[in-house]
Amino acid sequence: MTEMKRGVSRRTLLKSSAAIAGLAGMKAITGFPAVHAAEPITLRYLSTSTNQSPAIAEQAFKDTGVKIEYVSVTTDDVTKRIVTQPDSFDLVDTEYFSLRNLVPSGNLMGMDAKKIKLVDKLATVITKGEIDGKKIGDQGTAPHKVSYLEGQHSKKFASSPTEWLTLIPTTYNADTLGIRPDLIKRPIESWAELLNPEFKGKAAILNIPSIGIMDAAMVNEALGKVKYGDKGNMTKEEIDKTIATLIDAKKAGQFRAFWTDFNESVNLMAAGETVIQSMWSPAVTAVRLKGIACTFQPLKEGYRAWASGFALPKTLKGKQLDAAYEFVNWFLSGWAGAYLNKQGYYSAVLDTAQSHMEPYEWAYWMEGKPAEKDIHGPDGGLLEKAGAVRDGGSYATRMGAVACWNSIMDENAYMIQKWNEFIDA
Amino acid sequence: MADPVATTTRPGAWLRGVSRKRSLETEARWRPYWQAAPLALVFLVFFILPLIVTFIVSFWTYTGYSIEPAFVFDNYVAAFDKCIVALPDLCTTFRTYLSTLKFCAIVWAATLLIGFTIAYYLNFVIRTTTARIVLALVCTIPFWTSNVIRMISWIPLLGRNGLVNNFLMSAGITSQPLDWLLYSDFSVALALVHINTVFMIVPILNSMSRIDRSLVEAAYDGGASGWQTLWNVIIPLSKTGIAIGSIFVITIVMGDFVTTGLMGGQQIASAGKVIQTEIGALQFPIAAASAIVLLAVVLMIIWTLIRFVDIRKEL
Numbered sequence: 001m002t003e004m005k006r007g008v009s010r011r012t013l014l015k016s017s018a019a020i021a022g023l024a025g026m027k028a029i030t031g032f033p034a035v036h037a038a039e040p041i042t043l044r045y046l047s048t049s050t051n052q053s054p055a056i057a058e059q060a061f062k063d064t065g066v067k068i069e070y071v072s073v074t075t076d077d078v079t080k081r082i083v084t085q086p087d088s089f090d091l092v093d094t095e096y097f098s099l100r101n102l103v104p105s106g107n108l109m110g111m112d113a114k115k116i117k118l119v120d121k122l123a124t125v126i127t128k129g130e131i132d133g134k135k136i137g138d139q140g141t142a143p144h145k146v147s148y149l150e151g152q153h154s155k156k157f158a159s160s161p162t163e164w165l166t167l168i169p170t171t172y173n174a175d176t177l178g179i180r181p182d183l184i185k186r187p188i189e190s191w192a193e194l195l196n197p198e199f200k201g202k203a204a205i206l207n208i209p210s211i212g213i214m215d216a217a218m219v220n221e222a223l224g225k226v227k228y229g230d231k232g233n234m235t236k237e238e239i240d241k242t243i244a245t246l247i248d249a250k251k252a253g254q255f256r257a258f259w260t261d262f263n264e265s266v267n268l269m270a271a272g273e274t275v276i277q278s279m280w281s282p283a284v285t286a287v288r289l290k291g292i293a294c295t296f297q298p299l300k301e302g303y304r305a306w307a308s309g310f311a312l313p314k315t316l317k318g319k320q321l322d323a324a325y326e327f328v329n330w331f332l333s334g335w336a337g338a339y340l341n342k343q344g345y346y347s348a349v350l351d352t353a354q355s356h357m358e359p360y361e362w363a364y365w366m367e368g369k370p371a372e373k374d375i376h377g378p379d380g381g382l383l384e385k386a387g388a389v390r391d392g393g394s395y396a397t398r399m400g401a402v403a404c405w406n407s408i409m410d411e412n413a414y415m416i417q418k419w420n421e422f423i424d425a
Numbered sequence: 426m427a428d429p430v431a432t433t434t435r436p437g438a439w440l441r442g443v444s445r446k447r448s449l450e451t452e453a454r455w456r457p458y459w460q461a462a463p464l465a466l467v468f469l470v471f472f473i474l475p476l477i478v479t480f481i482v483s484f485w486t487y488t489g490y491s492i493e494p495a496f497v498f499d500n501y502v503a504a505f506d507k508c509i510v511a512l513p514d515l516c517t518t519f520r521t522y523l524s525t526l527k528f529c530a531i532v533w534a535a536t537l538l539i540g541f542t543i544a545y546y547l548n549f550v551i552r553t554t555t556a557r558i559v560l561a562l563v564c565t566i567p568f569w570t571s572n573v574i575r576m577i578s579w580i581p582l583l584g585r586n587g588l589v590n591n592f593l594m595s596a597g598i599t600s601q602p603l604d605w606l607l608y609s610d611f612s613v614a615l616a617l618v619h620i621n622t623v624f625m626i627v628p629i630l631n632s633m634s635r636i637d638r639s640l641v642e643a644a645y646d647g648g649a650s651g652w653q654t655l656w657n658v659i660i661p662l663s664k665t666g667i668a669i670g671s672i673f674v675i676t677i678v679m680g681d682f683v684t685t686g687l688m689g690g691q692q693i694a695s696a697g698k699v700i701q702t703e704i705g706a707l708q709f710p711i712a713a714a715s716a717i718v719l720l721a722v723v724l725m726i727i728w729t730l731i732r733f734v735d736i737r738k739e740l
Contacts, residue, residue, distance in 0.1 A: 080704070083490050083491075083707060100489065101490045104489070105491065204690075256690060257692060258691035259691065267580060271581075273584055417517075420517060423691065424521050424524075424699075
């Protein structure tokens with residue numbers, strides 16, 4: 001631009017419109033990539049903080065030369081960014097349940113199955129909704145219902161597998177209630193315990209409406225107060241009843257607090273403000289790493305499951321696009337999978353992750369066997385002493401007991417309105 | 426701005442002289458507007474325009490992933506869902522605003538009392554300017570850390586196993602930890618007062634520092650007691666500062682959702698939190714409608730305040 005301005009009289013320059021200046025600017029920018037090409041490619045990786053870890057980014061850079069720049073926001077904000085600012089990231093790790101809002105926006109593109117080397121090895125829990133050929137809980141937005149698109153830029157889900165995947169799974173897990181066994185001092189077996197008056201003023205539920213409502217549904221069903229057709233897609237009447245139970249409990253002083261952020265749940269539990277609450281697996285681990293007893297308690301009614309995966313903005317192209325596929329392939333190739341498994345999550349491709357784990361680690365995390373040696377987290381911190389058994393047991397037992405999946409309901413707008421009523425009660 | 430010479434239409438030196446004088450007058454009259462223009466422009470682009478857009482969007486319709494231009498009142502109807510039929514029970518929106526207004530009143534009264542006292546102390550009791558400046562800066566200490574850190578540090582203090590409860594129990598004052606210290610109306614009000622008092626101190630201090638000391642002496646000479654002087658001389662002359670401080674505090678508390686959320690354990694609703702949840706669920710038009718309602722309520726409060734004190738005159 002400076003080059004251009006030289007030799008142009010001040011008067012003409014003043015007369016020239018902003019549009020011309022804009023054009024000149026564009027010309028200058030198209031010249032840049034040649035300069036940048038020599039530098040490593042950086043991908044802006046949008047997700048919640050729980051899915052991000054500097055160790056994974058570091059290893060990926062070592063193995064592939066692709067630089068990962070994490071953009072960390074809350075669950076709701078991941079969705080909001082994809083819908084409203086699709087150019088603000090190059091790669092996104094989002095939850096399957098958001099897809100019902102994301103795919104119709106047309107801001108993401110289908111992932112090309114041919115470019116994903118291990119596409120046939122993706123866990124059947126995600127792609128088919130089954131383990132070892134056995135069907136698992138299907139209520140809510142089960143990933144296999146929204147895994148495929150009719151075409152790369154289609155806004156419709158395909159009912160049978162196609163070569164265009166909505167997301168390439170990264171992690172998934174079965175969530176349940178977290179408890180402080182040292183303060184409760186008795187076995188907890190049902191979701192109904194969350195509203196047991198015994199824990200008055202010591203319970204918490206998470207305040208992300210689309211997830212909190214599912215925990216609330218598990219509780220209501222366990223109490224026998226509501227019979228659901230599909231907990232993941234409630235009718236208005238079911239929503240009313242679910243919220244009514246919550247409001248009664250809140251008015252009776254059952255809840256100490258609500259939380260939206262992973263760290264808040266850790267603080268509540270570690271400080272003893274709550275003894276039973278909605279919780280996520282890494283939060284339980286974080287409490288335990290402080291030397292405080294905390295159990296991710298398996299319950300007889302089953303788990304509320306979730307899954308997340310990679311998607312690409314439809315505007316991504318050229319070297320950036322190639323780098324994104326390269327990173328996704330690397331992510332499935334084992335190192336990252338082992339890292340996630342050792343955090344208590346499950347990886348998308350199990351075989352490759354197994355080859356990056358010690359046999360005793362695999363036996364503890366995935367097979368539900370007593371730990372032969374002390375179990376360390378991926379960062380080296382001591383998680384469990386030898387002899388401990390994982391809460392809930394093996395992969396097949398835990399994922400096999402899934403009752404429902406996080407979801408977006410048809411009556412989402414109504415649900416949000418009722419949820420606000422609950423927070424306000 | 427017109428070139429003074431160019432506006433001259435008729436020849437003749439004397440005429441030109443008059444015309445120049447006149448246009449200089451015009452220029453002088455316009456000068457303040459030009460001086461205000463940069464700020465006005467910033468306000469226009471970053472405040473007025475977004476506000477207009479918000480207002481327009483509040484009449485649009487939406488799906489989970491898009492917003493569609495329309496002119497419907499659905500969002501306002503949703504915001505006041507069942508508010509009339511449910512009477513005398515309060516609907517969600519009315520209850521939320523009632524709760525927010527309650528905090529407004531508590532925090533306003535507390536910050537006014539504390540802020541006025543501190544300002545009085547700084548202005549009339551402290552003798553040297555240096556000490557006054559140093560102490561005024563001390564009042565800003567709560568702002569040296571981020572809002573979130575400041576909030577989180579209340580937990581080890583007020584929590585069930587926090588310092589206050591431990592002290593009360595070891596001193597034998599209570600046998601059980603007091604639950605209402607944290608995640609309650611009390612903790613929300615406490616944190617809001619803690620953060621907002623300085624917004625009351627500064628404008629009141631500013632008004633007080635302009636009070637002519639001879640007026641206070643005259644009151645004393647006239648036989649007024651300390652309280653009479655305070656009530657009849659100092660408070661009326663600090664009215665502008667009190668009004669400005671009140672506007673600060675009330676607008677901040679009305680729009681706050683971070684403090685209410687963190688200190689209330691997210692169990693206490695606030696108008697801001699409702700908007701945040703709606704935005705989180707991508708319901709932009711309904712969030713816009715809620716924002717317009719909030720704005721209307723705040724404007725009504727400020728309008729009432731301004732009726733009591735003519736801020737423009739006093740400035």
